[in-house]
Amino acid sequence: MKHTYPFLLLLLLAQSGFSQENSWGKFDFKVKAGANIGGTAPMGIPAQVREIKSFNPLISLSMEAGVVRWLDARWGISSGIRFENKGMTTVARVKEYAMRLHLDDGEISGLFTGEVETKVKNGYLNIPLALHYRLLASLNARLGGYYAYLLDPSFTGVACAGHFRQGDPGFEHNMEMERQPYEFSSELSKHDFGLLGGVEWNAFRHLVVSFDLNWGLHTIFVKGFTGVSFPMYNVYSNVAFGYHF
């Protein structure tokens, strides 16, 4: 189980801390609540996408418990556990966009020209691991990576106001498509990992404010997925406020 290793690390960090009687300055514990704003998107927009007509980040909340183990006055290592949603809706105008419409127990492949409405709302258990550097007494920067396990998948869409070409080359049928919903929720990868970087500011004695960018390096779809013809990645920023113990 790949995703258990960061857990173990967190436990080790915590345990070693308590065994050292939580010596002053060595550990920072905090709980944070925040929001993710970003997109689940291809890296570089494919040529089949002709226009992005709208983009709305959904309200995606995050709850996090984290710890920093300070190694010396400037350097530290952090980890934690975060429950979060990553979500957005987009409306794009596409031309000859290869897609597989999948519903219930059947599916149909073809080229769609028209508008595609996409709604992503995925719930993840995220375990970050980062190296901290204290820039100022109350401000530190961090750089690292994360692993996220998909708990609650939702990737739905509607192909509308267009036509769908299906069939063997030379004999294709051109079919009107007024509003055809589709869903790829069951074809999302359980695992996501990526890079993270950000800053954390101890604004007051117990108030901490953080900003991070989480850049997914793993496509959100399962291996061999053909529903859309390109991989898509989670790229989300996280703004959080928290209590610093």
Place this chain on the structure above:
Amino acid sequence: MAVAAGLAGMSACIKPELPSSEADIDVEKFELPGIKCLEKEIKEGNSIYIKVGSQHWLSLLSICPQIEISKGATITPPLGVAVDLNTVEYVVTAENKKSSKTYTFNLAQEYSGDTVFFPFEGWKVSSEGYYTLNDADWSSGNAGVSLGLPLLERDKIPENYPSQMEASGKKGSAVKLETKLGGKRLPFMNVPVWSGNFFLGSFNIGKALSSTLEATEFGRRYQRKPRCIQGYYKYREGSGRYNDNGTEIDRPDSCSIYAVFYRADQGSSIVTLTAYDVNTSPRILARAELRDGSSTVGDDFHEFSIDFGEYPVEPDFENHTYKLAVVFSSSARGGTPKYENGQPAKTAIYAGKVGSALVVDEVKVINY
């Protein structure tokens, strides 16, 4: 603010448009100089069906049609060169130069004479593996079924389609319609059983996904007043239970054989009735139908004759366009709308017994 910036950022990343892979002829805009196309449509993906008045028949041997093709596509032989529509093959190459489509013509003359005879001879197998009658006035729902067969992991071979050719008809070949098991939850269309259908009209594959009942366009231009329809048929209902739109119940299946004569012009445009409104449209002048659609006795063909009865108003052929639909179906309720307060709803009912088989041959329309 950030979102607007993000959107602007993304829009800046839009790549140059790729050349199109579409190689279509727009049949709506297809015209013949000096000749009115009484009917025109694309059949089986790349066959252009044209009906003209018989006086224009010889002009089709050398003519320059006006054709509109997909944006950026090219066509050979080039437009402006006179062609014989009986034999020409137009090759349309898409803007991307990679995909192309070859179009041929299927030409028909307007009906004339006191009797119009359909012997159901001359069939071929389409690229999708189902039989089509060379007389392109007739169509079936097989093109729609071809979308569903791969989902059910069935091959696209003639026997797997509900509408087939029967080699031993009353005389020569005949039409054979057999109700097939569909898919309980096929995408786009919940079709528990596929009833075999065969009708004077066209199947509009373009509607197959968006509004299935409207894909079967019943009726061809018919500027005569029909009195009755005669022919030969045999029918045997399937042996299992009746699938009532997904629920198995005990009741007999029946075939349907009916004809509808209706006024088709609406201002300057022409309308066609579909499975959605063929029973309820106020355009209908007269209707003829087989009263008893139950299994026929023995293995022999039985003669049928169905009458249009009294016309409430006389057709006015000088000022109006009329259409005649003749419809055969192996399960009478296999693809009808659900009726609410006598009005059709968009939801379709697909009911019948798997294996119910109707064979029809030697059909005549007798005019007044």
